[in-house]
Structures are given as structure tokens and as C-alpha cells.
Amino acid sequence: MPEGSGKIQVRCTVNNKAVTFEAYPMARLLDALREELRLTGTKEGCGEGECGACTVEMDGALVNSCLVPAAQVEATKILTIEGVASGERLHAVQQAFITNGGAQCGICTPGMILAAVNLLRRFPEPTEVQIREGLSGNLCRCTGYTKIFESVVAACGESERDA
Amino acid sequence: METRVIGKSVPRKEGREKVTGRARYVDDLAFPGMLHGVTVRGPTARGRIRGIFFEGDIPWKEITIVTAKDIPGNNCILLLIEDQPCLADGLVNHKEEPVVLLAHQDAYLLGEARRAVRIEIEPLPAIFTIEDSLARKEIIWGEDNTFKSVRVEKGDVESAWSVADCIVEGEYETGAQEQLYIEPQGMIARASPADGVTVWGSLQCPHYVHKALVSLFGLPKDRIRVVQTETGGGFGGKEEYPSMIAAHAALLAWKSGRPVKIIYDRAEDMAATTKRHPSKTRHRTAVSSDGKLLAMDIDFTIDGGAYETLSPVVLSRGTIHAAGPYDCPNVRIRGRAVATNAPPHGAFRGFGAPQSVFALERHLDRVAAAVGLAPDELRRRNFIREGQTLAVNQVVHERVEMGRLMDQAFEASDYHVKRKQYSTENPGAAIKKGIGFACFLHGAGFTGSGEEYLASEVAAEATVEGRVRIRAGSTEMGQGTNTIFSQIAAETLGLDYEKIDIAQPDTANVPNSGPTVASRTSMIVGKLVESAAREIQTKLFQSGLLEQGYDAATFAKACGEYIGRFGALESLIKYQHPAELHWNDERYEGDAYGAYAWAVYVAEVSVDTRTAEMRVENFTAVQEVGRVIHPVLAAGQIEGGIAQGIGLALYENIVWHEGRMVNAQMTNYIMPTSMDVPRIRVFFDEIAQGRGPAGAKGIGELPLDGTAPAIANAVAHATGADIRRIPLTPELLMETLEKAHA
Numbered sequence: 001m002p003e004g005s006g007k008i009q010v011r012c013t014v015n016n017k018a019v020t021f022e023a024y025p026m027a028r029l030l031d032a033l034r035e036e037l038r039l040t041g042t043k044e045g046c047g048e049g050e051c052g053a054c055t056v057e058m059d060g061a062l063v064n065s066c067l068v069p070a071a072q073v074e075a076t077k078i079l080t081i082e083g084v085a086s087g088e089r090l091h092a093v094q095q096a097f098i099t100n101g102g103a104q105c106g107i108c109t110p111g112m113i114l115a116a117v118n119l120l121r122r123f124p125e126p127t128e129v130q131i132r133e134g135l136s137g138n139l140c141r142c143t144g145y146t147k148i149f150e151s152v153v154a155a156c157g158e159s160e161r162d163a
Numbered sequence: 164m165e166t167r168v169i170g171k172s173v174p175r176k177e178g179r180e181k182v183t184g185r186a187r188y189v190d191d192l193a194f195p196g197m198l199h200g201v202t203v204r205g206p207t208a209r210g211r212i213r214g215i216f217f218e219g220d221i222p223w224k225e226i227t228i229v230t231a232k233d234i235p236g237n238n239c240i241l242l243l244i245e246d247q248p249c250l251a252d253g254l255v256n257h258k259e260e261p262v263v264l265l266a267h268q269d270a271y272l273l274g275e276a277r278r279a280v281r282i283e284i285e286p287l288p289a290i291f292t293i294e295d296s297l298a299r300k301e302i303i304w305g306e307d308n309t310f311k312s313v314r315v316e317k318g319d320v321e322s323a324w325s326v327a328d329c330i331v332e333g334e335y336e337t338g339a340q341e342q343l344y345i346e347p348q349g350m351i352a353r354a355s356p357a358d359g360v361t362v363w364g365s366l367q368c369p370h371y372v373h374k375a376l377v378s379l380f381g382l383p384k385d386r387i388r389v390v391q392t393e394t395g396g397g398f399g400g401k402e403e404y405p406s407m408i409a410a411h412a413a414l415l416a417w418k419s420g421r422p423v424k425i426i427y428d429r430a431e432d433m434a435a436t437t438k439r440h441p442s443k444t445r446h447r448t449a450v451s452s453d454g455k456l457l458a459m460d461i462d463f464t465i466d467g468g469a470y471e472t473l474s475p476v477v478l479s480r481g482t483i484h485a486a487g488p489y490d491c492p493n494v495r496i497r498g499r500a501v502a503t504n505a506p507p508h509g510a511f512r513g514f515g516a517p518q519s520v521f522a523l524e525r526h527l528d529r530v531a532a533a534v535g536l537a538p539d540e541l542r543r544r545n546f547i548r549e550g551q552t553l554a555v556n557q558v559v560h561e562r563v564e565m566g567r568l569m570d571q572a573f574e575a576s577d578y579h580v581k582r583k584q585y586s587t588e589n590p591g592a593a594i595k596k597g598i599g600f601a602c603f604l605h606g607a608g609f610t611g612s613g614e615e616y617l618a619s620e621v622a623a624e625a626t627v628e629g630r631v632r633i634r635a636g637s638t639e640m641g642q643g644t645n646t647i648f649s650q651i652a653a654e655t656l657g658l659d660y661e662k663i664d665i666a667q668p669d670t671a672n673v674p675n676s677g678p679t680v681a682s683r684t685s686m687i688v689g690k691l692v693e694s695a696a697r698e699i700q701t702k703l704f705q706s707g708l709l710e711q712g713y714d715a716a717t718f719a720k721a722c723g724e725y726i727g728r729f730g731a732l733e734s735l736i737k738y739q740h741p742a743e744l745h746w747n748d749e750r751y752e753g754d755a756y757g758a759y760a761w762a763v764y765v766a767e768v769s770v771d772t773r774t775a776e777m778r779v780e781n782f783t784a785v786q787e788v789g790r791v792i793h794p795v796l797a798a799g800q801i802e803g804g805i806a807q808g809i810g811l812a813l814y815e816n817i818v819w820h821e822g823r824m825v826n827a828q829m830t831n832y833i834m835p836t837s838m839d840v841p842r843i844r845v846f847f848d849e850i851a852q853g854r855g856p857a858g859a860k861g862i863g864e865l866p867l868d869g870t871a872p873a874i875a876n877a878v879a880h881a882t883g884a885d886i887r888r889i890p891l892t893p894e895l896l897m898e899t900l901e902k903a904h905a
Contacts, residue, residue: 040191041184043395045345046429050829053345081184090182098178101795104803105641106181107346107395113182135837139829141345141396142641144806145837147799 012076014039015083023070030054030065032073033080041081041110045139052138055111056080062118062137081110084117092158093117093151102151104142112138116152125156164790168654169857172795176645176665177393189349189365189392194422197351198227199270200415201425203263203280204435205255208504208822209289209303212253212282215263219279226276227419229264234414236381240406241374246304247470247507249379249410255284256303256469258823259435259506261407266415266423289504291822293443293466296501303469304502310467311475311500313482315751317554318493320449323458327449331530335446335522336888337871339466339817340439340810341824342511343834344640346395348404348436349426352412359386360413366405367397368678369636373670375406376413391668394640398807399510401640402680403472404436433827437509438817440465440477440500444485444522449493454536454544458493459554461485463519467500468507474500477508479610480681481515483755484868486554487523488565488604489545494554505822510680512804513867516605517811521889524601524872528879538876539569539578542602556752561759561852565602568763568785568848572600575844576765576783582880589881593772596780597881600765601869606756607853607861608683611746614738614757619688620674623652623695624733627726629719631656631699632664635676637688639665642863643796644684648692650792651856655696658715674735682861685792686758686853691736693856698734741854758853758860762786764805766873767841770881775893775900777878778839779809782870785846789853789860798845801866806840808870814839816890 007022014037021036033039033056042065045053049064056065057079084091093116096102103109112135119126119134126134131152132145140148180186205212215230217223231238231252238252239245251262262282267273288301295301296308304310324330350364360376369389376387389409394401408425415423427435442465449458463485467474482498531541546565552558573579578598585596608614622634633652639645649663656662666673676688702725703709709721725732746753767781784801791797814833818826826832853860875886884899 034191039184040187043188043346044190045347046829048429048828048830051345085183090179094182097182098174101172101175101799103175103178103181104643104799105344105346105394105396106177106186107188107344109181110184132837139345139834139836141343141398141807141834142803143799144802144804144835144843145840146802146843147795148837 008071010070010073012073012078014078015080025069025071027070028066029068029070029073032070033065039080039082043107043110045107052111052115053108055114055138057114057118062115079114081113084113091117093120093155096151096155096158100151100154101147102143108138108140112140112148116155119152120155164851164857166654166857168650168660169792172793173646173650173660175643176649177639186393188346188395189351189363190426192351192363192392194351197422197424198266198268198415198419199273200264200266200412200423201273201277202261202411203265203277203282205251205258205260205262205282205284207255207284207286208258209256210284210286212251212255212262213285214283216281216283217279218281221276221279225267227266227415229414229418233418234379237378239378240410241378242371242403242472243475244471247472249407257504257506261411264411264415266419289822291503291505291819293464293501296503297464303504308502309499310471310502311478313478313498313751315482315494315496315554317556320458320460320493320495323449323493327457328452329450329534330447331450331533332447333526333529334887335444335525337442337518337521338890339441339508340511340815341433341817341832342398342400344396344398344400347427347429347432348401348408350405350408350412351422351424352409352416353422354413354416355420361388361390362409362413363390363392364405364409365394365401366391367401367638367640367680369638369668369670370675371403371678372406372409375410379410388669388671391638394638397640398512399514399680400436402510402678404509429829430827433832434824435506437472437507439511440467440474440508440515440518442518444519446522446526448526448530450530450534452534454534454541456489456491456545459486459491461496463496463498465500465515465518466503466505466508468503468505470507472507472509477510477515481519483555483606483610484516485519485523487520488547488602488761490547490551491545496554512807513864514681516864517867517871520603520868521872524603525875525886528876543569555755557754562850563761564787565761565763568761568787569602571846571848572763572765572783572785575785575846576767576781578765581767585881595770595772595881596767597770597877598765598767599873599876599880600763601872601876602763603869604759604761605682605861605865605868607686607758607760608756609681610755611748614687615740617677617738619677619691619738620735621676621688621691621695622674622733622735623699624731625699625722627723629715629722630662630664631658631696632666633692633695634666634673635688635692636668636673637676637684638668638679640679642800643793644679646796647685647689647792651689651692652696655693656700658718662715682863682865685859686855686861687738689856689859690854691738694736695734698736699732702732758789760786760788760860760862760865762865762869764869764873766877768874768877768881770878775897777813777893777896779841779874781841782843784843784866785848786865787848787850788862788865789855790849790851790858791847792859797847797862800862801845802843804866805843805870806835808867809840809874810834812871812874812889813891816892
């Protein structure tokens with residue numbers, strides 16, 4: 001990391017747990033999650049905010065964690081894929097991805113599931129256009145998206161109890 | 164055939180790990196004391212290395228530096244031949260050629276160091292196009308720039324020209340395409356003279372990497388170990404290049420004595436690793452006035468880049484698929500793979516066939532127009548049938564119902580109504596609509612005698628708890644290997660799907676079941692899985708410990724007793740080539756593939772004539788792939804392949820500058836998003852006649868073949884544009900339309 005400015009201490013909540021980590025102010029949230037907190041479920045696909053593999057929620061909004069500097073994370077609430085299930089009980093979206101073939105190689109899946117969870121919180125009964133728009137920041141090279149749409153639709157009815 | 168587990172959409176074997184973020188990909192692994200590694204590449208497309216200078220304010224003594232002279236064995240990435248160096252030594256032949264490797268624990272410092280290495284090169288003239296390579300403007304590879312040349316001859320093409328009512332000619336081009344798996348390539352290596360070499364990484368073919376490392380280090384086979392980590396997509400892109408990265412990581416580990424991780428960033432991955440071969444195809448077709456194909460003369464050339472890699476094999480598949488699912492008495496296909504100073508092109512789903520099928524299916528629409536027939540009618544009059552011979556003189560011994568597939572595709576897409584309706588409504592409309600289709604076949608497994616040569620093996624073993632583990636080098640990269648192998652073994656053994664485990668592909672622990680490529684895993688390796696499971700059962704029957712009609716509990720009991728009495732309960736099955744399949748590599752004829760998948764795809768598009776923006780509005784895919792082992796996975800394969808085909812047709816444009824990809828970013832190399840892929844309707848017409856378990860054939864590559872020509876034909880229908888090249892960007896469409904009006 002660039003020298004010059006020293007590391008800062010960042011306090012935030014990750015998956016409902018208070019955490020503190022040290023990072024250079026311009027270090028990427030993605031690296032802090034993966035390297036400092038060892039939460040490797042968040043993936044790097046492009047490093048330029050195009051593919052959405054590193055999607056996490058920050059204070060309820062979807063962000064590309066490769067574009068978020070550590071300094072901006074102070075006092076926020078972060079949700080990563082590791083925090084989506086309740087213990088061993090999968091979130092309805094996760095279960096629907098398994099049942100409906102929404103995950104193939106799995107590398108876009110963590111980001112895609114966070115985008116889907118976020119979408120269903122905003123639109124519990126989304127239209128096809130809303131699903132397409134809601135997931136358009138997350139690229140998938142395996143599925144052609146059809147099975148992902150089907151997974152989201154299947155999760156609709158189920159997700160209220162998980163919300 | 165009645166089945167219990169095959170044909171059911173059971174949950175993906177590793178699905179839970181993937182949806183919870185617990186699946187471990189190579190970049191998720193960290194070893195104590197691990198260093199990061201990077202690659203320094205030459206700045207020139209072709210030239211002689213004059214010097215390597217380590218400059219700048221960098222603590223060079225702290226950094227592990229590897230060049231060609233540090234290689235213990237052969238300086239090559241052994242694949243088919245030994246032409247590609249692991250690190251350039253003397254000459255560079257493309258701009259992404261690796262020259263120097265660096266390792267350090269601080270990734271940031273390493274990035275600075277990479278920029279501070281200066282490689283001085285005396286440039287030599289380079290060539291970048293198929294034309295320049297064919298014209299031998301410079302000889303850059305071998306004696307004549309040709310990696311491989313093949314010729315298919317059926318009947319006598321020359322006899323047909325004089326009797327033809329119509330002769331139609333045309334030239335077609337396809338561009339390079341990046342596989343763009345979302346997980347970039349990466350490897351971790353441990354290596355020392357005492358312990359040998361072990362690599363972990365994202366890869367399709369562990370035994371390819373193994374073979375390359377054995378040669379590179381000059382070590383015995385048992386001192387090299389290759390382990391596949393969870394792999395985030397491959398599509399052919401992780402067939403051959405992982406050997407290069409594994410070699411680099413291992414050399415750095417060997418020299419530093421520390422584990423070394425190399426993960427490519429997206430730009431490096433896109434620019435340096437292999438892409439789909441660009442192609443040029445010329446067609447000359449003789450046809451009678453009633454639309455019967457009399458002769459097809461095809462010239463198919465692919466750009467292989469700077470080294471041979473897999474080009475001869477890509478050429479082979481592309482050439483054999485070039486004449487399509489048609490019966491034509493006289494066919495000549497000349498195929499050539501030539502060298503340019505681009506980074507080597509390589510495997511990408513479809514493997515040459517999408518290129519030659521695009522040319523054929525565009526061309527046949529033009530042939531139909533020339534003889535005044537509807538495009539579907541021309542195809543119907545020429546579809547191949549059981550008992551007829553393909554271009555390579557292979558008699559088709561399977562039931563082929565292309566007409567029936569076409570009927571289903573046209574009914575599902577309402578083709579005839581829409582074709583007529585759009586033709587009526589388009590004149591004067593700013594947004595024009597079109598509907599088009601493509602008909603095609605795809606051979607399952609290695610071409611010709613390839614499977615015989617591979618002689619793949621699969622092992623199975625039972626535990627005292629009555630679980631059965633399948634051991635194979637075949638890899639899961641999203642397409643569903645783990646799941647279908649488990650289904651096949653469970654079906655064979657009469658056990659629940661959950662009772663089957665799949666061993667992690669690790670060359671120290673699994674036999675070589677061949678590469679995970681060529682639509683061969685279900686049909687070829689799946690059949691070996693079935694046999695390996697069957698042999699476990701047979702051993703139990705023969706030992707008298709188990710009888711027909713057993714349940715899981717008695718099976719487990721029998722396994723426990725067998726192991727207690729005789730030791731390990733395991734089996735190892737080797738591929739036996741079907742005696743009736745013959746291939747003559749000299750004459751390039753015979754049974755090219757053991758079975759084919761057959762398909763008709765229909766695309767609907769809209770074209771905004773003001774901006775030339777094209778959208779795929781609807782897509783219908785009807786195919787016959789034999790027995791479908793897992794309906795959800797199979798449909799997922801087709802849908803995903805179609806999305807990649809949409810990219811190939813319309814969006815994925817690689818911009819080259821002197822042999823380097825200059826738009827190596829997801830920002831300006833555009834793959835389809837959820838907004839660009841329409842509803843895709845997938846239909847399987849199961850005729851269950853493949854050579855795989857329960858009659859399965861191959862499926863993975865098929866959808867790449869027909870998608871792009873179906874779309875191009877639809878755009879041609881909408882606009883009247885004479886489309887000859889993909890990717891068909893708006894700029895290219897506009898240019899084509901303006902040319903037509905000029």
C-alpha cells in the first residue's frame with residue numbers, strides 16, 4: 001500500500017459483529033474483508049467496479065467493495081455473504097439458488113445473492129424488469145441469467161420470513 | 164430406460180458451499196510465509212532480447228528474480244509440441260510473452276518493481292493478420308507459418324460446377340473472443356529439490372499442468388502434484404494457460420524456497436491468456452434450381468497466434484463442423500491454422516466450430532435467397548438423415564431428426580407468423596424486427612482417434628460406511644461434473660445421490676480421466692464412472708457378501724465386511740474405444756465423433772435503424788443431446804452458452820493494436836448483462852441414443868455454435884444487411900448498410 005499516510009483504525013459492524021481493523025485510508029474494503037477479517041466469500045472479479053463479484057451491503061445499500069476506501073467504512077454496517085444465512089439455516093435466496101440452478105461456478109454467486117437479497121427487500125414482489133435492473137450490476141458468465149431470475153422469483157414468497 | 168436418479172434435478176453437489184461463500188477458490192487460500200508473484204512481459208511483438216535491466220529505487224536484493232536461465236529442465240510449456248517457451252530466452256514472439264518473474268511478500272512493492280524492469284528488445288518485423296501470414300510476408304513460425312493444414316474430400320467437387328444451376332460464393336469472418344470467466348486465473352506453488360513441486364489452482368486439466376511441470380523441472384512424475392481448487396468458470400480458457408501460470412509460480416517457489424501465489428488481475432488475464440481463434444472462411448456452393456446442395460467447397464483458416472498450443476485440434480473440430488448437418492455428395496474443406504505475432508489463441512467453448520458454423524449458416528441463407536427458396540426450405544431439402552454420410556465420409560448411425568427439431572423450434576418461436584409479419588411491418592419503421600435461425604451439430608468427445616489416444620481412467624472406492632467415492636481428473640468448473648458423476652454412480656449402485664462423494668482432482672490421488680473439454684465429460688467419462696461403480700457392485704456380488712435387491716444398509720454392511728476381509732474395495736476402469744468406430748487421420752475421414760448433438764436455434768432481434776443498436780428480444784433453442792442427466796444443469800448449460808453466443812455475435816469486440824488487446828477491461832470489453840439477455844426457451848428432444856450413461860451425449864459446447872449465426876440471420880432479415888462478420892457491432896452494421904445503399 002502507498003506509504004506516506006499511515007494506517008488508520010477502522011471500527012465498523014460486519015455481519016452484526018463489531019470489528020476493528022487497521023488499514024491505509026485508501027485501502028480497498030474488499031482487501032480489508034478478505035485479508036484482515038479473512039472473510040473470503042467476497043470475490044474480486046475485475047477490480048474496477050464492473051462485475052459486481054465483490055458486492056456487499058454497506059448501511060443497507062449495495063456497493064462494489066473494490067471501490068470503497070477503508071476510510072469510508074468507519075461506523076458503517078457491512079453485510080457480506082457470510083452473514084446472509086442464519087447459522088446453518090440458509091436464506092430463502094440461497095436455498096432458491098441451489099434448487100433452481102442459480103449458481104454454477106459460484107464466483108459471482110456471493111455478490112449476486114447480496115444483490116438479490118437487497119432487491120427483494122426493496123421490492124418483495126419484483127417484476128421481471130425490476131429483477132433485470134436489480135441484478136444488472138452483477139455479471140455472470142455461466143448461467144445466461146435465466147436460472148438466476150428463476151431463483152429470485154422462487155425466493156419471493158419465501159423471503160419475507162427471512163427479511 | 165427407467166431411471167431413479169438420472170434425469171432428476173438433484174441439488175448441485177457443492178451448491179451449499181457456493182451460496183454461503185464457503186467454497187474456497189485459489190485466491191482464498193493463504194500459506195504461511197507466502198510470497199506474491201508477478202510476470203514481466205516484453206514490450207515488443209517480435210524481436211531479440213538485448214538486455215534486462217533492473218532499475219529504479221527498488222530493493223532488488225529482497226526480490227526473487229527468475230529468468231529463463233533459472234529453469235531446471237526444458238524451457239517450454241509442453242502441450243502438443245515444445246515450441247512455446249515458459250520464459251522468453253533470446254527471442255520474443257508476441258507482446259504478452261513472459262520474460263522475467265518476480266516475487267516478494269509485499270504486493271504493492273512488487274507492482275512498483277514490475278514497472279522498474281526494462282527489457283531492451285531489438286525489434287524484428289511482425290505480422291498480425293491471417294492474410295499476411297498466408298502471404299508469408301514474414302516467416303515467423305516453422306517453414307511457412309502453418310501450424311497445421313488439413314483437407315476433407317468427399318466425392319468430386321470439381322464435377323459439380325458445370326452442372327449447377329447456381330453457384331454462390333462468400334467470405335465470412337469471426338473475431339477473437341475472451342472467455343471472461345469471472346474468477347481470474349491463479350496458482351499457488353510450493354517447490355523445493357527435497358519435496359518436489361505442488362501447485363494448487365484454478366484449472367480445467369490437472370494432468371496437462373502435470374505434464375508441463377514434469378518437463379519444466381525434469382523431475383519424475385511422482386514428484387509433481389497438481390491440485391484443482393474450486394474453479395470460477397473455464398469455458399476453455401483454463402484448459403492450457405494454467406500450465407504457464409503454474410510453471411511461473413513453481414519456478415519462483417523453487418528459487419525463493421517459499422510458497423508463491425500468482426493471481427492475474429483482470430487486465431493481465433484478458434490480454435495475456437488465450438482467446439477464441441479469429442477465423443476467415445470462404446464458401447463456394449453449387450446448388451440445383453430445386454435447392455439441392457451439389458457441392459460445397461470450403462476454405463477455413465484460423466489465426467493461431469505466436470505458438471502452436473492447441474491450434475491443430477481447434478482447426479480439426481472447426482473443419483469437421485464446417486459442412487454442418489447436411490447431406491451433400493461433393494464436399495471439399497481445406498483447413499489451415501496459421502501463425503501471427505498475437506498471444507497464442509486457444510480453447511474456447513465450441514473449439515473452432517462456432518467459427519465455421521457461423522460462416523456456413525450465414526452462407527446458406529444467401530444460397531437460399533439466390534435460388535429463390537425460403538431459408539428453412541433450403542435446409543429441409545438437404546438435412547442429413549440416418550444412413551447418409553457427413554463430409555468426412557462418416558455414415559450417420561444415429562437417429563437424426565433435424566426436420567422435427569426445426570418444427571419444434573418454429574412452433575415454439577412462432578417463426579413463420581413472425582417472419583411474415585416483420586417483413587410486412589419493417590419498411591418505413593425506425594425500429595425493425597427480424598427473426599432468423601441456424602441448424603447445426605456438435606460432436607461429443609475428442610475428434611477421431613483422440614479418445615483412443617487419451618485412454619482415460621476413472622477409479623471408484625467404497626468405504627466401510629457404504630459411501631462410494633469417485634476419483635477422476637475431470638474438473639468441476641460450474642458445469643456440474645460433481646453432480647452428474649454422483650447421479651451416474653448412484654443410479655448404477657442403486658444408492659441415494661447423497662451417498663456418493665467426488666474426490667478433489669489431485670494428480671497424486673486421481674487417475675487421468677482426460678481433460679475436461681470437448682463436451683466429453685458426460686458421455687465419455689460419465690460412462691467410465693458408470694463402469695467403475697458397476698465394478699464395485701460386481702465385486703460385492705462375486706464375494707457373496709451382497710445380493711440383488713439390496714438397500715443402503717445392507718450395501719454398507721457388505722462394504723464393511725469386504726474391506727475387513729479383503730482390504731480396499733476399489734475399481735479402476737480404462738476407456739475402451741468402440742470397435743465399430745474408425746478414423747483415418749491421413750485421409751481425414753471416418754468416424755470423427757462417437758455421437759453428435761443436433762440443434763435448431765431461433766433468434767428474434769430488434770434493430771434501431773437510427774443508432775444501429777441491436778437487441779436480442781427472444782431466443783428459442785431446441786436440441787437433441789441424447790438422455791438429459793440433469794434437466795436444470797443441462798438447461799443452464801444451454802442458456803449460459805447462448806449468452807456467450809450473444810456476446811460473440813454482437814458485443815464482444817477485441818480491439819487489437821500491433822498484436823496486443825488494448826481494451827483489456829470489463830469497462831470496454833462488453834459481455835452481456837442481465838439487461839442484454841432475453842428470455843431463453845430451451846427444449847430437449849430426448850431420443851436417448853448416445854454412448855454415455857443412460858444414452859447421454861455431449862452438451863457443453865453446442866450452444867456456442869448456433870447462437871451467433873441465428874442472430875446474424877435475424878439482423879439480416881430485419882435490415883437486409885449482408886452480414887459477413889462478427890462481432891456485429893453497431894458501427895459495423897451501419898457501415899454494412901451504408902455500403903449497400905452506396
